[in-house]
Structures are given as structure tokens and as C-alpha cells.
Amino acid sequence: MENLIRYGERFFDELEIAVYRSRDVSASVELNEISMASTRGGAVTVIRGIKNRRLGLAIIDSDEPERVKKAIDLAREMARLNSPDEKWVSLPDPGKYREAPKPNYELKEASPDKLVEMLVRGIKLAREKDPNAVVAGGEGGVSWREERIVNSHGVDVSQEGGAAFLFLELVGRKGDVVTPGIFDFDARRDLNLDVEGIVEKAVQKVKWAYSVKASKNEEVPVILGPWAIAGLFSYALLPAFSGERLVKETTPLAGRIGERIASETLTMYDDPFHELSIQPVIADGEGVPTRKNVLIENGTFRGFVWDNYWAKVHGTESTGNGKRDLRSGGISIGFHNVVIEKGKRSLEDMIAEIDRGYFVDGFQGAHSSNPDNGNFAVTANPAFLIEDGEVKGASVFLMAGNVYDLLKEASEASREQTVIPFMTTMITPFVRFENVRIAGK
Amino acid sequence: MENLIRYGERFFDELEIAVYRSRDVSASVELNEISMASTRGGAVTVIRGIKNRRLGLAIIDSDEPERVKKAIDLAREMARLNSPDEKWVSLPDPGKYREAPKPNYELKEASPDKLVEMLVRGIKLAREKDPNAVVAGGEGGVSWREERIVNSHGVDVSQEGGAAFLFLELVGRKGDVVTPGIFDFDARRDLNLDVEGIVEKAVQKVKWAYSVKASKNEEVPVILGPWAIAGLFSYALLPAFSGERLVKETTPLAGRIGERIASETLTMYDDPFHELSIQPVIADGEGVPTRKNVLIENGTFRGFVWDNYWAKVHGTESTGNGKRDLRSGGISIGFHNVVIEKGKRSLEDMIAEIDRGYFVDGFQGAHSSNPDNGNFAVTANPAFLIEDGEVKGASVFLMAGNVYDLLKEASEASREQTVIPFMTTMITPFVRFENVRIAGK
Structure with missing residues (x-):
């Protein structure tokens, strides 16, 4: 060599x-x-x-x-x-x-x-x-x-x-x-x-899902599952942490380091060394050491992630987030393993507390979200109606809104964490969000 | 071996x-x-x-x-x-x-x-x-x-x-x-x-495209370019010719062989041996000889295409349309080279004849078309406004409808034919369609 x-x-x-x-x-x-x-x-x-x-x-x-x-x-x-x-x-x-x-x-x-x-x-x-x-x-x-x-x-x-x-x-x-x-x-x-x-x-x-429940327009608590969170965040939220977008002025997080962008419940970081990580890399695609990069700490935005090129253009240092695409050979800013910190109670306990709300297992259409501003419009499916602390059946509904509004409504994370190995690799609990406006279908 | x-x-x-x-x-x-x-x-x-x-x-x-x-x-x-x-x-x-x-x-x-x-x-x-x-x-x-x-x-x-x-x-x-x-x-x-x-x-x-023209709701003649046709037909129309869909009852063409499904202008066949073909294969993915399979002849629906499996299930013969997917290894019904027959006049002459209409170069969103019934809803972009026989500028508009209604309105094909090597490989002229309802954006 x-x-x-x-x-x-x-x-x-x-x-x-x-x-x-x-x-x-x-x-x-x-x-x-x-x-x-x-x-x-x-x-x-x-x-x-x-x-x-x-x-x-x-x-x-x-x-x-x-x-x-x-x-x-x-x-x-x-x-x-x-x-x-x-x-x-x-x-x-x-x-x-x-x-x-x-x-x-x-x-x-x-x-x-x-x-x-x-x-x-x-x-x-x-x-x-x-x-x-x-x-x-x-x-x-x-x-x-x-x-x-x-x-x-x-x-x-x-x-x-x-x-x-x-x-x-x-x-x-x-x-x-x-x-x-x-x-x-x-x-x-x-x-x-x-x-x-x-x-x-x-x-x-x-x-x-054998019991089908109609959905209606309402504002309710919603628990998003790991697959739903990974889908929505991969397209609507995570790109906003890219230093390239800071340089190009296409992130709504510009100039907001240290600001509260989410509820205190939410802590999120990128770290290939998390115990559940499926790819504990020591170096990124251009040989820069990886490290734990905190994105959101108890609701506060902590910083951007960088590869070597955009870091130097901006006058800062690579955070070890240069990812190599083996199709194009190029390096672009990406994540190794995004972790959302878990909470103390089980999903079951979280469901038991909801009088009326939904548990969303997956979203369709998340890829058309706009990371420039966080807007999204997705179909919740599979999704489940919760009444009196119990899942009553499956529903389909639309959720349109802004991911930053949603972040502020996070109220609890489950103690279960799941590795989602597709899209952006994420390790995430179930998270409850308050006052989510849904449109019945 | x-x-x-x-x-x-x-x-x-x-x-x-x-x-x-x-x-x-x-x-x-x-x-x-x-x-x-x-x-x-x-x-x-x-x-x-x-x-x-x-x-x-x-x-x-x-x-x-x-x-x-x-x-x-x-x-x-x-x-x-x-x-x-x-x-x-x-x-x-x-x-x-x-x-x-x-x-x-x-x-x-x-x-x-x-x-x-x-x-x-x-x-x-x-x-x-x-x-x-x-x-x-x-x-x-x-x-x-x-x-x-x-x-x-x-x-x-x-x-x-x-x-x-x-x-x-x-x-x-x-x-x-x-x-x-x-x-x-x-x-x-x-x-x-x-x-x-x-x-x-x-x-x-x-x-x-430097001149931007607003679009409005109207019913006008529209010329679709090869890229637009390949996009729309790949998702909304071509799957309907699959014998598997005949067996599974998910094609609107069931029981309609010999029926007029398009205007006389339209002749379409699959043939890897067309002179412009980029893949003149003699055998399909399971070794069955390929041949010219006419799909639509002067507007009349001529038949389905088959691979070995579905042909035998249905009691007919493979038409040499078994395509191998090298990711999954499996064989499924597909096309080698779909040709739409060309016409006599140039695109320029066809444009010169339009008092008010559009030339659509590409569609967005064609992949969400429904081949079970031919319904589609796409954004025409890039698209160009034609007035008094001349292109006046670029427009964006929505086209929603049914591909079979559209086929009946085909009125002329250009003498130019273009190979589209992506999605389903197609060789197609520009085609004029009458009375296309568009929604301004």
C-alpha cells in the first residue's frame, strides 16, 4: 500500500x-x-x-x-x-x-x-x-x-x-x-x-390489527415506535445536523447551538460505540477517528456533525462523520449510529396511561419530508388506537406537521430500545408525544 | 456445466x-x-x-x-x-x-x-x-x-x-x-x-425554460416526450400486460384481447431485436427464445406476455418474457425492449400545429400510479407551454387521470424515436394526445 x-x-x-x-x-x-x-x-x-x-x-x-x-x-x-x-x-x-x-x-x-x-x-x-x-x-x-x-x-x-x-x-x-x-x-x-x-x-x-378502528380528526397523545421514529427522523430531522447544510444555509438549526429545540425528555447522539451498535467503527470513511457527538442534550441543540471537507471549508474540525458511498466513491456527511436515550418505564406502562391516543408502528411517505424546514406529511400505517389504556385495534391516519414542533412535545421514552438497521442506523426507544394533530382517513 | x-x-x-x-x-x-x-x-x-x-x-x-x-x-x-x-x-x-x-x-x-x-x-x-x-x-x-x-x-x-x-x-x-x-x-x-x-x-x-409561464386548469392537446412516456407507461400501463396479473385478476385487460383499447395511431410491441435495441437477447432469463410480442396493434389489444411459470399455470406458453432479477435470483414477467411505432412527421412539425397546448418532457410521481386500473396522478415537470405553434416557456402542472382514457386520445407519433435505457427499456417517439385535462399549479 x-x-x-x-x-x-x-x-x-x-x-x-x-x-x-x-x-x-x-x-x-x-x-x-x-x-x-x-x-x-x-x-x-x-x-x-x-x-x-x-x-x-x-x-x-x-x-x-x-x-x-x-x-x-x-x-x-x-x-x-x-x-x-x-x-x-x-x-x-x-x-x-x-x-x-x-x-x-x-x-x-x-x-x-x-x-x-x-x-x-x-x-x-x-x-x-x-x-x-x-x-x-x-x-x-x-x-x-x-x-x-x-x-x-x-x-x-x-x-x-x-x-x-x-x-x-x-x-x-x-x-x-x-x-x-x-x-x-x-x-x-x-x-x-x-x-x-x-x-x-x-x-x-x-x-x-384484526380489529379495524376508524380514525378521526383530533389532537391526542401518540407513541411513536422505533421504526416510525427512524423513518421520520431520517428524512425530516437528521439531515439538519449536517455541517454542509450549515455552510449552504439549508438547515433550520443555523445559529441555534445551545438553544432548546426539544422537550427535556429528549437526548440524542451519534456514537458507533453504543453497546447495541451494529457497526462500532473507530474511523470514518476518510480515516478520521469517530467519537460520541451529542446532537440534542435534554432538549438543547448541541452541535453539527462534519466530514473533513466541509469542516475545513467552515474552519472547524471533522467530527468523524465522513461516510463513504461505495457506489459513487464520494464522502458525505452522515451518521454511524444515532441513539435516542431510553427512559425508565415499559411500553406497556406507557400505553396503560393513555385514555385516548395512538401507537404508530410505521410511517409511509417519510422520504418526501423537507429537511430544510422540518415539514412532513406522512401516513401512519401500521398504527393502533389506544383507549382506556389498551390497544383496541388498527387505524390509518395522516400526520402532517413540523418535526421541531413534535420534538417539543416529547414527554416520555420507553426503557425498551430497538436497533433499526435500515435507512440511518438508529437505536431508539418508543417515544410519547403530546398534542399530536392527526387527520382521520 | x-x-x-x-x-x-x-x-x-x-x-x-x-x-x-x-x-x-x-x-x-x-x-x-x-x-x-x-x-x-x-x-x-x-x-x-x-x-x-x-x-x-x-x-x-x-x-x-x-x-x-x-x-x-x-x-x-x-x-x-x-x-x-x-x-x-x-x-x-x-x-x-x-x-x-x-x-x-x-x-x-x-x-x-x-x-x-x-x-x-x-x-x-x-x-x-x-x-x-x-x-x-x-x-x-x-x-x-x-x-x-x-x-x-x-x-x-x-x-x-x-x-x-x-x-x-x-x-x-x-x-x-x-x-x-x-x-x-x-x-x-x-x-x-x-x-x-x-x-x-x-x-x-x-x-x-428561462421563460416561466403560469399554468391553468384547461383541456388541451399535450405532446408527451419519450422520457415522460417511459415513466408513465412503466408504472401505469406496462404491468397490465403481465400474464401473472391475468391469473391473479389484477389487470384491467383481462378478457379484452382483440378489443380496441387505444386510438388507431398506437402500435406497441416488445422486441429485443428492434434495430435501436440496446439488448438484442435471443433468450430470456430462463432460456426461452425471445420473440416479437405485439401488445397493441393500431389500437387493438393483442395479448399478454408470459414467463415459463405463469404460462404453465395458465395453460399457455411462455412468450420469452421471463426476466431474471440478479438481486433475488427470481424470474418474473418483464419486457426486453418496448417499442412504440413511430410516425411520419417531426416533433417540430407537430409543435407547429398546436395553437395552445403543452410539451411534457418528464413526469414526477409516476411510480405511485396504479396498474390495477391505470389511474395516475403526476406532476409534469419539465413541461413547456406551446402557443401559436411555438414553445413559449416552461410550466409545471398536474395531470391526473386514467392511462386507458389517455391511450384513446393518441393522435400522432413523431418520426423521431428515442431509446430510454432506464426503468423499462423503451424505444418511443413523441406522441400527441388530445383533450388532456391539466390542473394548473
């Missing part, structure tokens, strides 16, 4: 070589049957070279030195053709990394058989517990990543690790009622995925 | 091995600069084995015999765990293939340099022709595919070939006006991509 850096330094002022090796095994379910099992893997090398502030970026799916050399040549040709980026400062310098948790090497060798077995067990269990339920879909996966990031300033960091996940989607049919797709999932750094827990929670929700 | 089939036949009643090798080079543009160049490739093998009507499906990213053997073992384990599919009949038998056009081996060896050069030329040209325009995005790509499909009934077919594409997205800024993103593209089976033509057409549309 050192030779390749030296080779590239003949033409480039600065140079970064990032090598990613991956292995992914997975198995899927469709309509109660295993539909597919697969094993995939490979290597990708990304070259980022800068000459007179002109950037060249090349990607190849190999880590063979001869092919990497060719990619360096291609990046050089690109840099020559591009115009200078006057905002460019420099690639990152070396930093001090935290000590990584020991990777679980069991995940490196995982076979799809194991996932097939878990899925079959899940299907069997679901159909035993509810003969009217169909496992409409589902997937189990184990991914393993090895990466090394080296640059001409002396950064040289290697890391490896893996994670496993499993989810099932159940649909119940009883009489005239067909429930919406009901999801539940687990993700962790070992293969002890909680198949029984997934089925139990999903079957419970399907059971609730 | 024969050995592997024999190995698999020890446990399976029927077995299919499909091997895909690919090489993709691409280069991208962001904000007037080349942002990335990449080379990727690899092999994927899909095993489909059936034992007592129980299906096992395994995927590996390799074509090494030892790894394929392991995938066969995995498929066997899956088949054992699954319940029988009572609808299963059999894998396809051998058929007679057409003679394939000679592949263009220049595409097999294409380097990303060539694409970078074309994109740089496109950027330079666009900025010369319109100094207010920014090339906001774009991509050039060359893909090469080699595949072999073998099954235990004697199917054994190999094919190879490649295609190249290039698109640019321009945004113009003039005074207070920022135009929407304006796209144009080219795709073909050689590297002579028409960079100049792409830029010329895109710059023309940007020029039109």
Missing part, C-alpha cells in the same frame, strides 16, 4: 487509497417459503487524488496492486481534466483512535444455512401462534466488512467487523379483514438473533 | 444453472466536474432446483465449479425445508433461437477514459452554448454481459453483448429564474454516443 501511495504521489499533491472487502450472506422469505439464499463478496478500492486543488476519483472492484495502479492513473487523468475546487483545503491528518471492541469472527464465516434455519423457525412459529397469519416477506443477513484507509498525510487505519439482522413481515387475514404488513426485526453483532421475540411482537401487532 | 447439472440431478427432479458475467465501466458528472470513474465486474451464478415441487434457489457471486456445487447443496437444503408449490409444472424445454446480431466487442474492452472524455466534451459544449447553464449531473456507462443458461431438460444457451449510454442534466440560471433539471440522453450498441445531439437538445429545452 505504501508503494501505491508513493506511486500516486509522483503526480498528486495528496492521495487517499481506501480498500473495502465485504462478504454478505442472506436468505429471504416470500409467502411462508424461503425464496432465496445468497453469498456475495468482493473488494472495492477507491482512489481520491488531488493536484492543484483538482480532484480525481476512481473506483475499481479489486484490491490487486496492478489494478489499483491503473485506477490511480485514471484518477490522475480526471484531475487533469477537472477545474480546481477553490474551497479544497486538504485530506485529513492522522488522529488518535479509540480501542475497538473485538470483532466477532463467527460472523466472518457465517453460512446462509444458519439464516435459512432461523427464517424457517420464524415462519413455523408465526403460523403456530396465529394460523391466520402469512409471513409475507422477510430477510436474514450477515455482513462482514474489512477496510483500510491510507493517505499521503500518514493516515493508515484498518478495521473489521460484522453484524447480523433478521426481519419478518406478517399479514393476517380474518373474515373480511386483511391487516397491513406488520414488521418486526432484530440486529446485533452476533448470530443469536431473537427470532422468538420478533415473532411474538409481530403476532401481537397482527392480533391488534 | 454438464457435470454440475448431473451433480444436482442426484437430488433434484429438475435443475437450472444460470451464470452471468458482467463488466461495467462508468463515469459521472457533478456540477460541471467529473466526480467519479469506475470499473466493476464479476460473476453471479443462480441455482434453481425443484424436488417434489419444492423450490430451492441459491445465488453466489462466482462461477467456480466448487462454489457452484456448494450453492447446489444450499438450494437442496432450502427445497427440503420449503413446502411444495402445488402450481409448479416444470422448467422450460429447449426452443429454437433467432440468430443474434454480432456483438460489438469494442464494448467489452471499453475504458472509463473514453467516457470521461465524452462527458468533458459535453460539459464544455454545454457551457459554450449557454454560459448560464450548469451541468448539474450526468453519467456515461458501458456495460457488457455474458450469460449461459443450462437446465436439466436440455436448455443450453449462451449469449453476450453490450451497450453504452450517456445522459446529462442541465440547470440554467438567468436573473431570478432557476430552471428545473433538464435531461437528455443517448443509448446504443456502440461508443458513438451523440454527445453533440444530447447537448443541443438539452440546451434548447433550458433556453425554453
Whole structure:
């Protein structure tokens, strides 16, 4: 690798070589049957070279030195053709990394058989517990990543690790009622995925959904589940913490550090080292050490997150939030593992206290939220009506509003926390919000 | 390969091995600069084995015999765990293939340099022709595919070939006006991509868009461009021709073969052998010979398209429309190359005849169309107001309706035809529709 850096330094002022090796095994379910099992893997090398502030970026799916050399040549040709980026400062310098948790090497060798077995067990269990339920879909996966990031300033960091996940989607049919797709999932750094827990929670929700309740226009307390929170926040809220948006003036959080933007209940941070994290990385996509970055502390906005480029443009330091997109090769600001702090009581206790309100398991349409101002308009589905402290049945309704208004109404977080391994990876409890205006459907 | 089939036949009643090798080079543009160049490739093998009507499906990213053997073992384990599919009949038998056009081996060896050069030329040209325009995005790509499909009934077919594409997205800024993103593209089976033509057409549309015209509620003639047609038809219309939907009773075309469903102007068929086709395959994803399947002939609905599974369930024959999804390994009904027959006059002549109407270049929101009934609600953007036979400026408006009502109003197709290489691959002219109700925005 050192030779390749030296080779590239003949033409480039600065140079970064990032090598990613991956292995992914997975198995899927469709309509109660295993539909597919697969094993995939490979290597990708990304070259980022800068000459007179002109950037060249090349990607190849190999880590063979001869092919990497060719990619360096291609990046050089690109840099020559591009115009200078006057905002460019420099690639990152070396930093001090935290000590990584020991990777679980069991995940490196995982076979799809194991996932097939878990899925079959899940299907069997679901159909035993509810003969009217169909496992409409589902997937189990184990991914393993090895990466090394080296640059001409002396950064040289290697890391490896893996994670496993499993989810099932159940649909119940009883009489005239067909429930919406009901999801539940687990993700962790070992293969002890909680198949029984997934089925139990999903079957419970399907059971609730057999009773269909009309929704109406009203203002009520609403408990949002982890999947609903991850969906809404990924699109409406989290982008606002990006330093790039601060520079480009497209975040409503500009100039508001230290201000109360949420109720005291809410503490939220990004930290790949949280105990439930499925990706405890010590370095981000450009080799900058990761750390715990507090976003909201007891309701108070604490700061933005940065990658190397936008931090230097703004005159600050990277917070270790440069994420590499292996499709485009580029680095952009992102999160490793957003945690919402948990509370003391169970979801059950929280539901028991509501006279009339809703529990929202998932949102549809969250991707069309506007992170420039926090506005959203989503369909709550699956969602459940709560009356007299009990779930009475499933409802569908619209929720339109502003995510910052919602944050101020957070009144309690559950003690259960769930890892949502899709979209932005989040670890979040169920959260109760007061005075949520909903539109019946 | 024969050995592997024999190995698999020890446990399976029927077995299919499909091997895909690919090489993709691409280069991208962001904000007037080349942002990335990449080379990727690899092999994927899909095993489909059936034992007592129980299906096992395994995927590996390799074509090494030892790894394929392991995938066969995995498929066997899956088949054992699954319940029988009572609808299963059999894998396809051998058929007679057409003679394939000679592949263009220049595409097999294409380097990303060539694409970078074309994109740089496109950027330079666009900025010369319109100094207010920014090339906001774009991509050039060359893909090469080699595949072999073998099954235990004697199917054994190999094919190879490649295609190249290039698109640019321009945004113009003039005074207070920022135009929407304006796209144009080219795709073909050689590297002579028409960079100049792409830029010329895109710059023309940007020029039109500098003048912003309010839209209002009215009923007018509308010319839909190839990109708009491909977007709308991919989601609202084409799924209705699927035999699976006939069996499942989710197509409004059930029982209507021979009926007039469109104006006489409209003839549409699926044929990978059309002269502009970018993928002239002789066999579909399960080795069934492809052919020309007429969907609509002078307005009359001519028939459904089928893969092997649904054709046999329905008691008919596959039309060679089994498409393999390399993510899931599965076969589903799809199209190779949907062609709408061209007309005699140019787009310019068609525009010259309109007193008041619109030319729609692209639709947003087409993916939420309902193929069960053909209903759609889309935003026309970019779209252009035509008055007195001339384009006067850009407008945005809503179009909501039913695609079958629209088909009856088709009155003319242009002589220009464009290949749209995204979504469903289509080759389509500009088409004029009468009495289109639009809602101003």
C-alpha cells in the first residue's frame, strides 16, 4: 500500500487509497417459503487524488496492486481534466483512535444455512401462534466488512467487523379483514438473533390489527415506535445536523447551538460505540477517528456533525462523520449510529396511561419530508388506537406537521430500545408525544 | 456445466444453472466536474432446483465449479425445508433461437477514459452554448454481459453483448429564474454516443425554460416526450400486460384481447431485436427464445406476455418474457425492449400545429400510479407551454387521470424515436394526445 501511495504521489499533491472487502450472506422469505439464499463478496478500492486543488476519483472492484495502479492513473487523468475546487483545503491528518471492541469472527464465516434455519423457525412459529397469519416477506443477513484507509498525510487505519439482522413481515387475514404488513426485526453483532421475540411482537401487532378502528380528526397523545421514529427522523430531522447544510444555509438549526429545540425528555447522539451498535467503527470513511457527538442534550441543540471537507471549508474540525458511498466513491456527511436515550418505564406502562391516543408502528411517505424546514406529511400505517389504556385495534391516519414542533412535545421514552438497521442506523426507544394533530382517513 | 447439472440431478427432479458475467465501466458528472470513474465486474451464478415441487434457489457471486456445487447443496437444503408449490409444472424445454446480431466487442474492452472524455466534451459544449447553464449531473456507462443458461431438460444457451449510454442534466440560471433539471440522453450498441445531439437538445429545452409561464386548469392537446412516456407507461400501463396479473385478476385487460383499447395511431410491441435495441437477447432469463410480442396493434389489444411459470399455470406458453432479477435470483414477467411505432412527421412539425397546448418532457410521481386500473396522478415537470405553434416557456402542472382514457386520445407519433435505457427499456417517439385535462399549479 505504501508503494501505491508513493506511486500516486509522483503526480498528486495528496492521495487517499481506501480498500473495502465485504462478504454478505442472506436468505429471504416470500409467502411462508424461503425464496432465496445468497453469498456475495468482493473488494472495492477507491482512489481520491488531488493536484492543484483538482480532484480525481476512481473506483475499481479489486484490491490487486496492478489494478489499483491503473485506477490511480485514471484518477490522475480526471484531475487533469477537472477545474480546481477553490474551497479544497486538504485530506485529513492522522488522529488518535479509540480501542475497538473485538470483532466477532463467527460472523466472518457465517453460512446462509444458519439464516435459512432461523427464517424457517420464524415462519413455523408465526403460523403456530396465529394460523391466520402469512409471513409475507422477510430477510436474514450477515455482513462482514474489512477496510483500510491510507493517505499521503500518514493516515493508515484498518478495521473489521460484522453484524447480523433478521426481519419478518406478517399479514393476517380474518373474515373480511386483511391487516397491513406488520414488521418486526432484530440486529446485533452476533448470530443469536431473537427470532422468538420478533415473532411474538409481530403476532401481537397482527392480533391488534384484526380489529379495524376508524380514525378521526383530533389532537391526542401518540407513541411513536422505533421504526416510525427512524423513518421520520431520517428524512425530516437528521439531515439538519449536517455541517454542509450549515455552510449552504439549508438547515433550520443555523445559529441555534445551545438553544432548546426539544422537550427535556429528549437526548440524542451519534456514537458507533453504543453497546447495541451494529457497526462500532473507530474511523470514518476518510480515516478520521469517530467519537460520541451529542446532537440534542435534554432538549438543547448541541452541535453539527462534519466530514473533513466541509469542516475545513467552515474552519472547524471533522467530527468523524465522513461516510463513504461505495457506489459513487464520494464522502458525505452522515451518521454511524444515532441513539435516542431510553427512559425508565415499559411500553406497556406507557400505553396503560393513555385514555385516548395512538401507537404508530410505521410511517409511509417519510422520504418526501423537507429537511430544510422540518415539514412532513406522512401516513401512519401500521398504527393502533389506544383507549382506556389498551390497544383496541388498527387505524390509518395522516400526520402532517413540523418535526421541531413534535420534538417539543416529547414527554416520555420507553426503557425498551430497538436497533433499526435500515435507512440511518438508529437505536431508539418508543417515544410519547403530546398534542399530536392527526387527520382521520 | 454438464457435470454440475448431473451433480444436482442426484437430488433434484429438475435443475437450472444460470451464470452471468458482467463488466461495467462508468463515469459521472457533478456540477460541471467529473466526480467519479469506475470499473466493476464479476460473476453471479443462480441455482434453481425443484424436488417434489419444492423450490430451492441459491445465488453466489462466482462461477467456480466448487462454489457452484456448494450453492447446489444450499438450494437442496432450502427445497427440503420449503413446502411444495402445488402450481409448479416444470422448467422450460429447449426452443429454437433467432440468430443474434454480432456483438460489438469494442464494448467489452471499453475504458472509463473514453467516457470521461465524452462527458468533458459535453460539459464544455454545454457551457459554450449557454454560459448560464450548469451541468448539474450526468453519467456515461458501458456495460457488457455474458450469460449461459443450462437446465436439466436440455436448455443450453449462451449469449453476450453490450451497450453504452450517456445522459446529462442541465440547470440554467438567468436573473431570478432557476430552471428545473433538464435531461437528455443517448443509448446504443456502440461508443458513438451523440454527445453533440444530447447537448443541443438539452440546451434548447433550458433556453425554453428561462421563460416561466403560469399554468391553468384547461383541456388541451399535450405532446408527451419519450422520457415522460417511459415513466408513465412503466408504472401505469406496462404491468397490465403481465400474464401473472391475468391469473391473479389484477389487470384491467383481462378478457379484452382483440378489443380496441387505444386510438388507431398506437402500435406497441416488445422486441429485443428492434434495430435501436440496446439488448438484442435471443433468450430470456430462463432460456426461452425471445420473440416479437405485439401488445397493441393500431389500437387493438393483442395479448399478454408470459414467463415459463405463469404460462404453465395458465395453460399457455411462455412468450420469452421471463426476466431474471440478479438481486433475488427470481424470474418474473418483464419486457426486453418496448417499442412504440413511430410516425411520419417531426416533433417540430407537430409543435407547429398546436395553437395552445403543452410539451411534457418528464413526469414526477409516476411510480405511485396504479396498474390495477391505470389511474395516475403526476406532476409534469419539465413541461413547456406551446402557443401559436411555438414553445413559449416552461410550466409545471398536474395531470391526473386514467392511462386507458389517455391511450384513446393518441393522435400522432413523431418520426423521431428515442431509446430510454432506464426503468423499462423503451424505444418511443413523441406522441400527441388530445383533450388532456391539466390542473394548473
